[in-house]
Amino acid sequence: MYANGLLGATAGTAAGIAGAAGATLPFTGLNLVWLIIGGFALLMAGGALWRIVPRVPRSHGAS
Numbered sequence: 001m002y003a004n005g006l007l008g009a010t011a012g013t014a015a016g017i018a019g020a021a022g023a024t025l026p027f028t029g030l031n032l033v034w035l036i037i038g039g040f041a042l043l044m045a046g047g048a049l050w051r052i053v054p055r056v057p058r059s060h061g062a063s
Helices: 006-023 030-052
Strands: none
Touching: 006 030
């Protein structure tokens, strides 16, 4: 979908950050429920941004 690999790098970075945040939960005193609520809120915000980003028209002709 993205030729420059930007989406894959972003997804990998997000997964790494989520893993690091989850690994520190026992030391911060945060409850797992709050992590789930925060993750859901971030997903919904990302989905809203995804819908308002302008689309680049694609040419379907052979080049």
